[in-house]
Amino acid sequence: MQHIFRSIPGWFSFAGVYEDAVSRAPRSGAVFVEVGAWKGKSASFMAVTIANSGKSIEFFVVDHWLGSDETAHKIDADVKSGKLFEVFTRNTKPVAKYMKPLRMSSAEASDRFADGTVDFILLDGGHDYDSVRVDLDRWLPKMKPGGIVAGDDWNWKGVKTAVTETFGDRVEVLGDGKGRHWRVRL
Numbered sequence: 001m002q003h004i005f006r007s008i009p010g011w012f013s014f015a016g017v018y019e020d021a022v023s024r025a026p027r028s029g030a031v032f033v034e035v036g037a038w039k040g041k042s043a044s045f046m047a048v049t050i051a052n053s054g055k056s057i058e059f060f061v062v063d064h065w066l067g068s069d070e071t072a073h074k075i076d077a078d079v080k081s082g083k084l085f086e087v088f089t090r091n092t093k094p095v096a097k098y099m100k101p102l103r104m105s106s107a108e109a110s111d112r113f114a115d116g117t118v119d120f121i122l123l124d125g126g127h128d129y130d131s132v133r134v135d136l137d138r139w140l141p142k143m144k145p146g147g148i149v150a151g152d153d154w155n156w157k158g159v160k161t162a163v164t165e166t167f168g169d170r171v172e173v174l175g176d177g178k179g180r181h182w183r184v185r186l
Contacts, residue, residue: 003045003048009041013180014181018049020148026055029056030055030058031113031120033120033122034124035062037061039088044092046059047059047092062101067079106134107135110142115141116144118139118142119148127153129161129162130158144186146185146186147186148185154173154180159182
């Protein structure tokens, strides 16, 4: 299956993190979660990567699809019109069978998963300290031993502080030399 993510608006710079997670996943029974989906660019990349792997990976995409207080979100026409989820659905339609959108907050979604059941999670919801701290506190118990916790926007102070407080020097900073994303192998 050909990747479709390039035609979808948004931000995405962690393809290697997604490819690595899929390559490490077992042939069946893995559970992956993406928190923060915007218009579906990164979710589509993951869905195609899963499809092309031939593995049976259950992939959940979590977002409330209301945007945030960030300037790019406040001025976005799809956010203003309340149609962000419709846009996500339209953009991801070709790969919809490889993902399960959960239209709710990250905290609400975490309640749907039993402890120790998630193999991989990408946190890219809120970028302020409190939001990242809540995401880590809520999702870490859900992770399997040996799982991977990753995220984007390492250059945001709130992200870096919350992640460093949680994982210390276990954080692997990745990216294009600017340290844009991070990963921790549990």
